[in-house]
Amino acid sequence: MSINKLSSKELIIRGKWILTMSDQGDIKDGAIHILKGKIKNVSSYSDLKQKLPDLEIVGDGTGIVIPGLINAHTHFSEAFIPGMGSEMTLFEWLREIVTPVCNNLNREIAREGTILKVIEMLHSGVTYVNDMFVHSNPNDMASLGVVEGLNHVGIRGCVSYGPEDCPEGVTSINSLKVDKILDEHKELESIVSENNFIDFRLGIGTLLGQTDKLTKESIKLCKKKGWKIHTHMLEAREEIVHSVLRWGCRPLQHAQNIGLLDLDVIAAHMIWTNESDFTMLKKHNVSVVHNPIANMILGSGVCPVQRLRKENVNIGIGTDGTASNDSQNMIESLKLTPMLQKIHHLDPSVMSAVDALKMATIEGAKALGISDIVGSIESGKRADIALFSSTVELATINDPYQQLVFGTSPRSVSDVWVEGVRLICCGKTTTVDETEQVLKTKYISHKLVKDSGLIKKGYSEMFI
Incomplete structure (x- = not known):
């Protein structure tokens, strides 16, 4: 429906x-x-x-x-892999859990996983979700299943496909061709253009995870089409090391050098920032999404939320994906946003409940460029x-x-x-039978983790 x-x-x-x-x-x-x-x-x-x-x-x-709350960053591609890797670093978790699953995703899995997780979001008051679907199945435009899932339940949202054709430190990912990746971006945008409830952004998983050719062609396409960008940036310290070794500069500086920041960009995490990063964020009006739970579970660090808000950088709140959060309960992310800042700064006054709710509503809407239609209750x-x-x-x-x-x-x-x-x-x-959806997805989930080798590796004890 x-x-x-x-x-x-x-x-x-x-x-x-x-x-x-x-x-x-x-x-x-x-x-x-x-x-x-x-x-x-x-x-x-x-x-x-x-x-x-x-x-x-x-x-x-x-x-x-x-x-309605705005979940400004998540991954429906992780819908069926909660409860794994909570004692891993970001790069270990990507290699061991996420990448094997990416190889086995298809449109049906995308659709059913999206429906399942949207139900969870709705129950926590979410009315808009910004998703990046990450998969490496070159024969199935799996990200299109997200649109089907959003439509089925009836939530408002934004979709993107976040491919990686040379993930740093990962060797088991399926081979992706630049042309096929660009074709999926185009097809996804084409379908979304016919829908009044769903927006589109071109996804860049990470700059490190893409060949320079793919990034260059993606930027070129966005400038030609007027598309916006959804990406990750400065989530872990290792990113900085790899970036300096590969390009001779920090990730955000590289993004500026290649013209990425000339586009409308929303970037998840933005934890490991320095003074030059703040200058570039302000100069290019880059929006940021804070994902407190995923950052804590993976031990990635603490986003400088107060500094970003002080610098008038638009910043929203996201749950991040089910694999790094284990939940899509936006109320938890809303609660932990000020709590993390309070304990990090050892100052209970550093961030109020009002500040947090603003981030999850009107400020999140501004970050996504949709504050003219949602984010506040006004005529x-x-x-x-x-x-x-x-x-x-x-x-x-x-x-x-x-x-x-x-x-x-x-x-x-x-x-x-x-x-x-x-x-x-x-x-x-009112638009989907929850019990039926749970039963339907149990089989899909079991098959996915089995086909991805996660049961054999001992990361899942799932059985039917």
Whole structure:
């Protein structure tokens, strides 16, 4: 089922708190009027109830209403490989876990994995996801399955294909031809261009993972087509060493030298920065995505979030992929973003719950270039909204921001709308059968890890 075939209802969404993330500020005992998939008005509940007495009302006035969360970086290609490699470094994990799986991905796996993980995201209040699908199956344009999966559930998102034709330190990856890679980029963009709910970016897994020829041709294609870029940058210290050995400079400097930063770029991680990196990020208006959980699990380091925000670099929050996070629960990433900064700086005031929620909504939208349509609750924007109901977690609300960021979980997410379509209703998905999807993906997951040699290697004890 495609969201484009569904219709939104005119209704009122009510909350004890409406956290608009806009200049209008927070509204206590507020409400939102939804009409034709857009936000028509945001006001007090009493005002809207008086003006629109006959409309359906969702929410009993005890919960918290926010803009839908924006998961600014993940990998649906990792949907079926959680729980592996948590004691490995980034490069060990890529070599041992991710690369063997990349060789065996296909469009069906991409579609079903996307559906599975989108369900998980919706339950944590996500309404927009920025994905990079990484695979090395030259005979199957697997990334196209992500579009099918997003359409099936009805979430908004951005897709990219992140190929690597010479991954550093990896020798078991399938051979990829530059022409075939460029063909998949073109085909993916072509399909997305027909869809009002999905955006496209050209994916560059890492600069180190690509031949200079592929990177050059990718940049050339983006400049010709006006495409944007989704990549990884400065995730691990080893990147800097390999970059200096290969190009004689740091990764971001190399990106500037070859013209990559002349494009619209969003880069995940950006941990191992120096002063020249900050200068280049500001100069080229590069956006960044912080992925706290994956960075902690792999021991990669701590992103300088506060410095980036101080320098007015647009920065959002991502879960990263299931293989490096083990979850797609965006609320966990939202919570751990300020917590990691507090402990890293030994300063509880370094980052507030308000700052974190901004990053997961309006600032994430700015980073992705979509703040004109989503990221805040204000008249004229798309009705992408999440309602947190009054569960045991929200029985007492002294500060709605602190309670939402530090004290909630998916159990409190009762309803989620995308373009006014109710994808989560009273805690249940409306466009896909969760039980059926779980059963369907068990077999797919087992076959994938078996074919990838992960059971034989001892990384999985899965059985049917």
